[in-house]
Amino acid sequence: IIEAMLILLSLFALSQTPLADRPMILDCASDSSASEFVFMTTPTGIRKFNRNTGKWTVMRAPGGPIGFLGLNGESLWVITPQGAASVNVRGGRWQPRRIPGRVRSLAFAGSRVWAGGDSGLLCLNPKTKAWWQRAQFAVSDMLYWKDRLWIASDAGAFRYDPKAARIDQLPGREDAYDRVIATVVRMWFMSDRSITMYRPDNDS
Numbered sequence: 001i002i003e004a005m006l007i008l009l010s011l012f013a014l015s016q017t018p019l020a021d022r023p024m025i026l027d028c029a030s031d032s033s034a035s036e037f038v039f040m041t042t043p044t045g046i047r048k049f050n051r052n053t054g055k056w057t058v059m060r061a062p063g064g065p066i067g068f069l070g071l072n073g074e075s076l077w078v079i080t081p082q083g084a085a086s087v088n089v090r091g092g093r094w095q096p097r098r099i100p101g102r103v104r105s106l107a108f109a110g111s112r113v114w115a116g117g118d119s120g121l122l123c124l125n126p127k128t129k130a131w132w133q134r135a136q137f138a139v140s141d142m143l144y145w146k147d148r149l150w151i152a153s154d155a156g157a158f159r160y161d162p163k164a165a166r167i168d169q170l171p172g173r174e175d176a177y178d179r180v181i182a183t184v185v186r187m188w189f190m191s192d193r194s195i196t197m198y199r200p201d202n203d204s
Contacts, residue, residue: 023042023043023044023047024042024043025040025041025042026040026041026042026043026065026066026067027040027041027066027067027068027069028040028041028069029069029070029071029076030071031071031072031073033071033073033074034071034073034074034089034090035051036050036051036052037049037050037051037089038051039059039069039071039076039089040069041061041065041066041067041068041069041078043065045058045059045060045061045066046058046059046060046061046066046069046078047059048089059087061078061080062078062080062085062094062096063080063081063082063085064080064081066078066079066080067079068105068106070106070107070108071089071108072086072108072111072113074088074089074090075087075088075089076088076089077106077108077113079103079104079105079106080096080103082096082098082099083096083097083098083099083100083103083115084096084097084099084103084106084113084115085097086113097115097124097129097131099115099117099119099122099131100118100119101117101118101119102117102118103115103116103117103118103119104116104117104118104139104140104141105117105139105140105141105142105143107142107143107144107149108144109144109147109149109162111126112124112126112162114142114144114149115131116139116140116141116142116151117138117139118138119131119133120133120134120135120136120137120138120139121133121134121135121137121139121142121149121151121160121167122134123162134160134165134167135151135158135160135167137153137154137155137158138153138154138155139151139152139153140152140153140154140176140177140178140179141177141178141179141180142180143180143181143182145182145187146200147161147162147163148160148161148162148200149162150180150182150187151167151180152177152178152179152180152189152190153176153177154176154177155169155176156169156170156174156175156176156177157169157170157172157175157177157180157187157189157196157198158170159200170189170198171198172196172198173194173196175189175191175193175194175196176191176192177189177190177191177196178190178191178192179191185199185200185201186198186199187199187200
């Protein structure tokens with residue numbers, strides 16, 4: 001639902017104030033904490049649309065092409081070839097966050113930032129800026145929903161409780177999942193071969 005709303009929002013912005021070069025949009029992000037901005041990543045860089053001025057600006061991205069955007073309050077996060085990086089939505093310098101191996105997904109829960117990829121499930125320590133490892137298996141995708149992290153991986157589908165620091169493999173078909181999305185009452189885990197539905201309310 002959230003992803004669909006963001007896509008519709010980006011299409012509305014484009015229809016009102018089109019980009020001259022009409023680039024391919026790889027990802028987009030918006031957040032109530034910085035509601036005047038819409039961010040989009042394209043093969044040529046990050047574009048920022050200011051609803052108050054109706055103008056587009058191009059942001060210099062760290063590293064190579066950016067395929068993922070995420071907003072955590074007023075911090076814009078991206079995945080880079082070296083790990084991840086963040087910057088204040090209103091300007092400033094990018095803050096690189098080095099992570100070994102490839103990073104495939106980022107998720108946010110309040111002030112907490114989670115990264116998933118070849119190095120497993122990691123949580124950024126807000127004080128030391130170091131990454132804590134919370135699971136060793138490689139993470140393909142994840143999202144934060146209803147006070148839990150929902151994780152798709154080659155090892156199956158998992159649920160992580162940040163408060164209890166507990167991770168559980170979900171019941172159902174074991175598969176190498178590469179995508180997870182949430183609808184109103186269900187989680188959907190997808191692989192090349194199957195789509196598995198999970199209902200958190202009855203643990204099935």
